[in-house]
Amino acid sequence: MNIRPVIEYLQGLQVQTCKALEAADGEARFIEDAWQRAEGGGGITCMLRGGQVFEQAGVGFSHVFGEQLPPSASQLRPELAGARFQATGLSTVIHPLNPYVPTVHCNVRFFMASRDGQDPVWWFGGGFDLTPYYGFHEDAVDWHRTARKACDAIDASLYPVFKKNCDEYFFIRHRSEARGIGGLFFDDYNSGEFEQDFRLLKSVGEHFLEAYLPIVERRRDHPFGDRERRFQLYRRGRYVEFNLVYDRGTLFGLQSGGRTESILMSLPPQVHFDYDWHPEPGSPEEALYKEFLPARDWLAS
Amino acid sequence: MNIRPVIEYLQGLQVQTCKALEAADGEARFIEDAWQRAEGGGGITCMLRGGQVFEQAGVGFSHVFGEQLPPSASQLRPELAGARFQATGLSTVIHPLNPYVPTVHCNVRFFMASRDGQDPVWWFGGGFDLTPYYGFHEDAVDWHRTARKACDAIDASLYPVFKKNCDEYFFIRHRSEARGIGGLFFDDYNSGEFEQDFRLLKSVGEHFLEAYLPIVERRRDHPFGDRERRFQLYRRGRYVEFNLVYDRGTLFGLQSGGRTESILMSLPPQVHFDYDWHPEPGSPEEALYKEFLPARDWLAS
Numbered sequence: 040m041n042i043r044p045v046i047e048y049l050q051g052l053q054v055q056t057c058k059a060l061e062a063a064d065g066e067a068r069f070i071e072d073a074w075q076r077a078e079g080g081g082g083i084t085c086m087l088r089g090g091q092v093f094e095q096a097g098v099g100f101s102h103v104f105g106e107q108l109p110p111s112a113s114q115l116r117p118e119l120a121g122a123r124f125q126a127t128g129l130s131t132v133i134h135p136l137n138p139y140v141p142t143v144h145c146n147v148r149f150f151m152a153s154r155d156g157q158d159p160v161w162w163f164g165g166g167f168d169l170t171p172y173y174g175f176h177e178d179a180v181d182w183h184r185t186a187r188k189a190c191d192a193i194d195a196s197l198y199p200v201f202k203k204n205c206d207e208y209f210f211i212r213h214r215s216e217a218r219g220i221g222g223l224f225f226d227d228y229n230s231g232e233f234e235q236d237f238r239l240l241k242s243v244g245e246h247f248l249e250a251y252l253p254i255v256e257r258r259r260d261h262p263f264g265d266r267e268r269r270f271q272l273y274r275r276g277r278y279v280e281f282n283l284v285y286d287r288g289t290l291f292g293l294q295s296g297g298r299t300e301s302i303l304m305s306l307p308p309q310v311h312f313d314y315d316w317h318p319e320p321g322s323p324e325e326a327l328y329k330e331f332l333p334a335r336d337w338l339a340s
Numbered sequence: 341m342n343i344r345p346v347i348e349y350l351q352g353l354q355v356q357t358c359k360a361l362e363a364a365d366g367e368a369r370f371i372e373d374a375w376q377r378a379e380g381g382g383g384i385t386c387m388l389r390g391g392q393v394f395e396q397a398g399v400g401f402s403h404v405f406g407e408q409l410p411p412s413a414s415q416l417r418p419e420l421a422g423a424r425f426q427a428t429g430l431s432t433v434i435h436p437l438n439p440y441v442p443t444v445h446c447n448v449r450f451f452m453a454s455r456d457g458q459d460p461v462w463w464f465g466g467g468f469d470l471t472p473y474y475g476f477h478e479d480a481v482d483w484h485r486t487a488r489k490a491c492d493a494i495d496a497s498l499y500p501v502f503k504k505n506c507d508e509y510f511f512i513r514h515r516s517e518a519r520g521i522g523g524l525f526f527d528d529y530n531s532g533e534f535e536q537d538f539r540l541l542k543s544v545g546e547h548f549l550e551a552y553l554p555i556v557e558r559r560r561d562h563p564f565g566d567r568e569r570r571f572q573l574y575r576r577g578r579y580v581e582f583n584l585v586y587d588r589g590t591l592f593g594l595q596s597g598g599r600t601e602s603i604l605m606s607l608p609p610q611v612h613f614d615y616d617w618h619p620e621p622g623s624p625e626e627a628l629y630k631e632f633l634p635a636r637d638w639l640a641s
Contacts, residue, residue: 072616086615086616088615095615097615212594213594213600213603214600272610276607279580279584279611280584280604283580283581283584283585284584284585284594293513293514293585299514299515300615300616302514303581303613304615306577306613307613308612308613308614309573309610309611309612309613310580310610310611310612310613311609311610311611312604312607312608312609312610312611313609314387314389314396314398314601314605315373315387315601
């Protein structure tokens, strides 16, 4: 296997993603920052801020390499601790302005690690997950239907596994609460067939906006006021808690000497933390906790 | 040694601290929440919000015990991993409204751990540290002078050690940036004399407001506008980053099944994250980074 075609694919996907998000926003434009990593590699971070639809959208590409695989990347494969590595990935995190439009995250990535005199080890990872503030049954079902479609294009056995992984991974343990309504998550994925696994990555990358943009269109003009905005800012606090306490990508980035501003572009632009806040019984805010966050099979017929 | 007098002292200090902060605010009042921990123990969290001086102030007492010391508490003493333990502490975190008034944190704590058939191991920890948004030389010197006084009451050799510990501990590695201008920090402290070490704890507990409140008085009526408020909200993001990524007290609390709302009362009520923001050259915001955050000896004559 060869990392070069993966890098080229991710760079193309970054350009496409930014174009599609600019078109959906209709107003704001991405700025582009290229950065270098002292130990090897670098990346390009694209940020859009203050849009009419997207309060902030970050689309970050990176390709880093080095002589010492950081611990957060070798948790699942301790035999690789300290091995020579290359990693490339594309991360997108979108924080919309309207609280009826969900926050979304997509990441696709590829790792290669090798020790002298041994065959290189490689794997893919990725997925996408949705974090609504106000839940809509229709959106949740459509989101998961497209997620399943992305997997079924490769192998019909994948969706249930990746869906479960996602529910388990994006879980805020100290709250006993899911970050959102899930989607797909896979890591350390190597079927033995590089070309097929690369197709899986592409399928996930390509179905992401196909899953998200129709939801944006449906909810972007939904009227909202202070109450909904406050709830959105409050719930964004959970996003911060998950990303800084648990997220392996964030920890890998910070530990491996990545560019801090690019790693933390996932954090929402404005956040409230409100001590011991609880939604009113019977409110739409409570419905998020009761009906949407608990893990369930959205495609059960 | 006996944990009971420490618990009684900390509970009294909590009451005193809340009274003094209410008097300083002049308007807002603390609410009090008692909580129980399923595995043993509990606490009392006092929160003041929406004051004229303090946007939020949390004063949290806890006494927890259990059969398995969590890993975050045994990092420095791996031989105690999984031992029976008791821990008690009082934490205060204040986020003022006026950006010219610094954020402040104080913690005092006591741990005991024992394995069957062995003598119990015990230690004290604590300290206080200041996080200004706009730096004032006079405030920094007064703060450290009172910190030194708190230590000198016990032993003149302590301040330089605890000051250095504090600079090292409250350091945001992924930013190569201090959280604030430091103060005191000690952990795993046991001189062999329980009574003397307990006196040190009391001295730190008692000098905290003596160090902080004069600064509040001096800066509370300093006029400010949107620019200063925005900078304060932005800098509060660093507080969030430190507390969720590095703070051992936070991790210990979350890992040991403490009450999440009480542990995370340290997080500021409102926060901005602003991608790749930099202060203007020559501005007072830049002065914070250049003159106040880099570790230095504020008491050098």
